[in-house]
Amino acid sequence: MTLAKPPFKRSSRSHGDEWMDDEKDLSGFRGRSLQKKLSESSARSKGGKPLAASESNATVVEVFPKLCRIKVDATGQEVLCSYRRAQVYDHGLGGKGTRERSPVAVGDRVRANITSPQSGVVEGVAQRENQLLRPAPGREKDEHSETQPVHVVAANIDVLVIVASCLKPEFSPGLVDRFLVAAQLSGLKPIICVTKIDLEPSHAPWALYQQLGFEIRTLSTRTGEGVDPLRSELQGCKVVFCGHSGVGKTSLLRALTGRDVGKVGEVSDATGKGRHTTTSAVLISAPGDSFWIDTPGMRSFGLALIEPEEVSRYFPELEAAPCDPKPCSHGPKEESPGCAARGLPRYESFVRIRQSLLPEGEEDLDS
Template identity: 40%
Template sequence: MTRGHRNLDEDDVRVRARGGSRPRTRNRPKHEDARQGFVTAVDRGRYRCLVDDRSVVAMKARELGKGSIVVGDRVALVGDLSGSAGSLARVVRVEPRTAVLRRTADDTDPVERVIVANADQLVIVCSLADPEPQPRFVDRCLVAAYDAGLDPLLCLTKSDLAPADTLLASYSALGVPAAVTRSDSAEDIAALREHLLARLSVMVGSSGVGKSTLVNLLVPDAARAVGHVNPVTGRGRHTSTSAAALPIDGGWIIDTPGVRSFGLAHVSPDDVVAGFTDLAAAVVDCPANCAHTEESPGCALDIGVAAGRLDPARVASLRRLIHSREPTE
């Protein structure tokens, strides 16, 4: 090709430099002088971290990429760690997690959402009335707890409105510890506190079950927002809008926003069954490749129910979970 009187070749092609003239390197700074911190809150790309006894606000370093940082993470920080107004540090490393509690929007959603990291106890908050108990939600949380390696604790609220005996009896075979509370009983709150000593506990519950009320009673200066239950729909308002870790007696409570669903798409079918510890032993006797549904011939769950060894309500709950994981057309 010619332009005017000059022949052009590949030497005349202009190549735009990318990223400046500095050579790229895979060597990342080691930040050996970084300080350890504990993430207590996350808000729009800013992370509140406890460093020694100071509350420090930090942003994520660019070299960390798109990986998420959540409440409960243990991180390494550099920069301004004074904690003074307007100061900003950088999170340069997320330490390996000992446990991760996660959920999906529903049972067919492939996108996992990490709720908290490094917790060792899941407190499943369920009201006995206003709104009505949700044992299916409790079952899902138990499966998630066992999958994440967390110890579950069942916390039943509003015992002044309805008795707890029936719900407690339905979970007695699992050996899950339980605390029954009413907000005006200091004795109940003290008993619940005993379960939280020196532990990193995450509280999960549907909207309106009294979770934030409990947190305010356990940690008086927490000032977590408290809503109300709609008398028409029976649903509560989402009052806590983000997770927050609060110190309590040598441990931490992580209060999470109320949720209306707890998807388990990230949990394998076998692990769903394993989450029902009172039923898991029975399915060992099922035929090979048994789906454990009502249509499964020779399913040991049906045999156990017929013989009076298994609770029909628990079997029905497991099967609902199994069916909910099937994609709809």
């Protein structure tokens, strides 16, 4: 198979997904009015109608500015296609209020007109079953246009594998909690994969997630521990793998596929962090109709399409806490004197997430 390559060289921060990964991710986006904005923008959208799934003939494998790589159903060939925002269906994230960074996302089903053996044009995009979405980091709302850019990490997926190494870099519960909320919000099954278990960590902060009923897998691509069962489990599923840089996402995909997919990078000894080796989300064909998507390491993960008061819904132990009265906002003592959630292990994490969704300047809990 000939792999279509984009007709330009990647430079470190000019394109790909790496520019999305910025510390501003958590501060630049307030979710309170987003849902309203999205429905308004959807109603106003001038984009074309979505394709019926039966009209699509390819899946998006990788996205670049104005170009995307697609895999054609009939031939299995990968072809580089141009797309123009006006020509493809607007998923309702566009228009005034919010703006999708790109109108096509990895995992999208498209109809492509193949004009030469290695190139073509995307003529339409099928309506998505779902999407893993986040505010586009580093792209603050433009005060003149009032648009809020959002980044669709992947579309049409079943499972979110949250990859977190036990060490090098350290297990990061805050990021895991954000991905767990995002997965539940988008209707994806979350699986937390704790990698590098061969490093023999002295404590296991992920045990908490098991107690809470989330799916945890521990594995090592060095020793092969846990890899075969995960492969069997993900067979036939459409999966996106997300996590910090250096946790071993690409290494895991190599182990699962048995192919040299993507580049693997070293973790810095000085900072204990990865070096952002994978620079854009890439769809990797898996057995059957399924696919697995590798993504660039994210420093943080902002949440979109969620109101601050909805966050507790995605923390099952908070929902189950015997607060009096119920329902409880799980606020500070003066606001919710009978709250039984304060003191639970993930309470602070919940507070931080809720705080990040409040309009700037609005006080939340005194955590």
